[in-house]
Amino acid sequence: MKTIKIAGVPEHFNLPWHLCIENGEFEAENIDLQWTNIPEGTGKMCQMLRNAETDIAIILTEGILKDIAAGNESSIIQVYVESPLxxxxxxxxxxxxxxxxxxxxxxxxxxxxxxxxxxxxxxxxxxxxxxxxxxxxxxxxxxxxxxxxxxxxxxxxxxxxxxxxxxxxxxxxxxxxxxxxTPWPCFVIAVRNEFLDNNSDEVKKILKIINNTSIEFKEIPSIDRTLASKYNLKIEDVQEWLSKTEWSQKNLSKKTLNKIQNQLFELKIIDKKLTFEAIIK
Missing domain, CATH: 3.40.190.10 (Periplasmic binding protein-like II)
Structure with missing residues (x-):
């Protein structure tokens, strides 16, 4: 069994991961996916990736792009939520x-x-x-x-x-x-480069499992009630949120990445723009 550490915010966006873990879908592929909730959010997860305290992070697009530009040796391997935050x-x-x-x-x-x-x-x-x-x-x-x-x-x-x-x-x-x-897709899946180089097959399996769940997530019976109960939200708010949220099973395109980097550069959030190959794997 391969132990893999993953981190994300304790929010409704990440319920698909918890469902896959609870259903034993990663274990069935001989992967012990250990989830850590990070209420502090993206800045903390950037630090965890840098310090090898997590292998994978479900992280805000603008935050990880800023940190990769600042030397974080991680890559974006997929968009997780396509819609804006x-x-x-x-x-x-x-x-x-x-x-x-x-x-x-x-x-x-x-x-x-x-x-x-x-x-x-x-x-x-x-x-x-x-x-x-x-x-x-x-x-x-x-x-x-x-x-x-x-x-x-x-x-x-x-x-x-x-x-x-x-x-x-x-x-x-x-x-x-x-x-x-946000004027861009909100959450991406980021992985430490060293981990990705040594565990590419396991990462592919993880993406296949989460994508199979996220693509059908809205169709799960009573998912609105499950979300409302688990995250202490009103059901009408959950229903509105579900109507506005689209998960993704694809990576950032070069066009979208360039658009985001240009905006971040203009805002002085990043001081340099990297190549597509330096960010996307």
Whole structure:
């Protein structure tokens, strides 16, 4: 049995992986796929790939591209979720911020530097025509950290996946004042190059198993109720999320990669653009 470490956020997007693990599909291929939940998100997973603390990561596209450009010796082997991630822009429920324009020159809470919440706060500022050079950030690690930071006025707003954050909106902790979808496919599957070089057959088996599940995921009976129960979400929110979410079984095309790199370069999120072959395997 080959032990393989994989990491991802504890969110609804990753239920297909848990179903495959629970059903013994990887074990049937002599693979012990050991999943680790990473509530801190993409910045933490980039670090784990660099330190060989995980072999595979289900990770935000912009975050892993930034880290590969900065020397992370990993590659993208497939798009996992083709549709954009819808980032909700949240403020403390009792704050005086009511419109997106109120947040110009205000401080975003982010999980960590290099995370999606960090990079998308830059994307959002650019979208609004705000100056990004002077952005200050409050590092909070998790949603719970963001709740505390906004309540104590250490930060002014927090960007996180809209549906996973909605329970805090429903409880009157946060107020969502806008959405900011990613202008690219949101999640990819990244693998350490050293691991991929030595375990390409196992990686192919893993992709085949997850793709067989993700392609039929929406057709699983009562999947909306399963998701609602497992992730503490309202069923109508799950149904809306499912209608907007498309999984993928293909890798990034050269055209899409170039488009994403060009946008990240213009936003000064990356300082150089790499070749297709240096990123995609």
């Amino acid at each position: 819808i980032w909700g822009i949240h403020v403390a429920a009792k704050s005086n911020f009511n419109n997106l324009s109120d947040l110009e020159n205000k401080k975003p809470a982010i999980s960590r530097l290099g995370s999606g919440s960090h990079l998308m706060s830059i994307v959002n500022a650019q979208n609004q025509g705000w100056k990004t050079d002077n952005l200050q950030f409050e590092i909070v690690n998790t949603i719970d950290g963001a709740v505390e930071a906004l309540a104590n006025h250490k930060a002014d707003y927090f960007m996180w996946e809209r549906f996973m954050t909605k329970p805090w909106v429903d409880k009157g902790v946060f107020r969502k004042i806008a959405d900011c979808p």
